[in-house]
Amino acid sequence: MSGSSQEFNNCLKQFRLHNRMNLFMTLVVQVIVVITNVSLAFFIMMIVNSMEQKNQSLFFCSMLFMLLVVVIYFLFSTLLKYFKNLYMKRALSQFKKYVFEKILKKSISEFNNEFSGKFISAFTNDLNSIEMNYLNGNIAIFNYAVMFFIAILAMAYVNLVITLCVLFGCLIPVAVSLILGKKLVAKERKTSDENATFVDQIKDLLNGFLEIKSFKAENEVLALFGEQNFTLEETKRERRDTNDTMLIAGQISSLVVIIIIFILGIIFIFKGTMTIASVLGCVQLSNYITDPIKQLVSLISNKKASIGLISKLADIIKERVNQAVKEIHINEIKRGITLKDVTLKYEEGPYILNHINMVFSKGKSYAIVGGSGSGKSTLIKLMLGYFENYGGKVEYDDKELSTINLDSLYDVVSVIQQNVFLFDKSIKNNITMFKEFDEEKMEHAISLAGLKNLIAKKGEDYNCGESGSNLSGGEKQRISIARCLLRETPVLLMDEATASLDNATAYLVENQILQIEGITRIIVTHRLEESLLRKYDEILVMRDGRIEEAGNFEKLMKAGGYFSALFLVAKEGCCES
Ligand SMILES: Nc1ncnc2c1ncn2[C@@H]1O[C@H](COP(=O)(O)OP(=O)(O)OP(=O)(O)O)[C@@H](O)[C@H]1O
Structure with missing residues (x-):
């Protein structure tokens, strides 16, 4: 295994270390929260059915069902908040400590050969992105994946043909993600590099504050700042552009799916194989299918991009000097x-x-x-x-x-x-x-x-x-x-x-x-x-x-x-x- 991939694995290990139970509980509780969410579609079906049939006891039954769902939702989302925040806290603090420890272990020459802006940027911009897109992202991906599968099962239970057509409509964002995913990873890495240069420049310019003021060089320095500032923001704009294209593909897919459900729903109602309640139930369930697809597309791409940042960080902190040749210890000078x-x-x-x-x-x-x-x-x-x-x-x-x-x-x-x-x-x-x-x-x-x-x-x-x-x-x-x-x-x-x-x-x-x-x-x-x-x-x-x-x-x-x-x-x- 190369130094970088070994270091990459060590980095990922920091998220899990003494933290598996918190992650496990987060995921289990998350499944229950998702089930309570999806059950809203069944509540809608029950309510509309009770209205169509003018059935009072069905109405009270559905209200009771909803009350139970709300209580369960409240309890489990509170538990989710607790375990998720505990997991995030431990994962991030261990990860940051590990990275900082590795930086401190660098030799003076290694440290001086790298720009210190690289380290500062890794600790600010890159870490924020890793927190958002990798740690939070992983939990969100699990959440939406579970939501997607439970909603598919529920919709298949209501109507199999509609489910298959909905799945077909979801292919649009998936295709876009496959096309743009790699681009996003490259753009995230470029943003991180530009940010490192930007931090380096800010550090340099602010260290020379006294010289700037006394030589009245504010305008010249502002021009220097402006150039790098523009380059960084332009790189970020390109990254946002790619991200937004994927979101637009997701939105279009949601609209296509709703149209499919209504067209097929009307056909099935005319044929007498579906009720208005079940069509509305499908519409509600489709949210739990298209929403995850929309989110998953950008979440997975962003996660890939943040993995790129972790691997960049692993590359920065990995030991470059062959420690084996530096193993002689001295504790005194005799001659x-x-x-x-x-x-x-x-x-x-x-x-x-x-x-x-x-x-x-x-x-x-x-x-x-x-x-x-x-x-x-x-x-x-x-x-x-x-x-x-x-x-x-x-x-x-x-x-x-x-x-x-x-x-x-x-x-x-x-x-x-x-x-x-x-x-x-x-x-x-x-x-x-x-x-x-x-x-x-x-x-x-x-x-x-x-x-x-x-x-x-x-x-x-x-x-x-x-x-x-x-x-x-x-x-x-x-x-x-x-x-x-x-x-x-x-x-x-x-x-x-x-x-x-x-x-x-x-x-x-x-x-x-x-x-x-x-x-x-x-x-x-x-x-x-x-x-x-x-x-x-x-x-x-x-x-x-x-x-x-x-x-x-x-x-x-x-x-x-x-x-x-x-x-x-x-x-x-x-x-x-
Ligand atoms: N990082 C560097 N990259 C390239 N050249 C360098 C670097 N650091 C120093 N030098 C060059 O090495 C030469 C020796 O520099 P050094 O700092 O050792 O001189 P010095 O005798 O200590 O000078 P002074 O008395 O002015 O401090 C100089 O010509 C300097 O420009």
């Missing part, structure tokens, strides 16, 4: 990290990392410096298992990165990046990432990250706001530094982690991190401050994806090469400012 002839490029572009050779020894500190775009962040991302298509070798001790289980890697390596993400939760939760930590360890990390004053002022339960909007850039960054230091991993990677801090705080934090004993630090920095740079065991100078020079501060300055030029320019800039 260090070695890069052997590492190369990397994005698709068809130039090499971003160009034959890098480097040994990062355990417990030492390394600074990575270099001009903008020289590949510093890419190198950090590479060591975090961000890329799968690199050349050469990246070894943690003697274990190749591509074979290491990434969960275990993140027990050993942590990263602080320039772009900080904070959750809309308290400062404490943002530092601990919702885990329990020793009070003493917490205080130590808070102190190293220079957060003591902030916590004294606002308290650790202070809410950070959406994406940390209630805090300054520097405060957010210090929280992310504390978050990382709290984990006390043997390897710490930092990518411009102090960029939004003022000079004094940045110096303090970097200095404190350089004093932590026993951990391996690899720090990308733009701050070429002599007293700090002297504390690094080695400085790697990157240029165009290569390591141009490497050595300690003194050696590099003596060499008078690229580093010393960078250092002098930075020093001059600093003195001028």
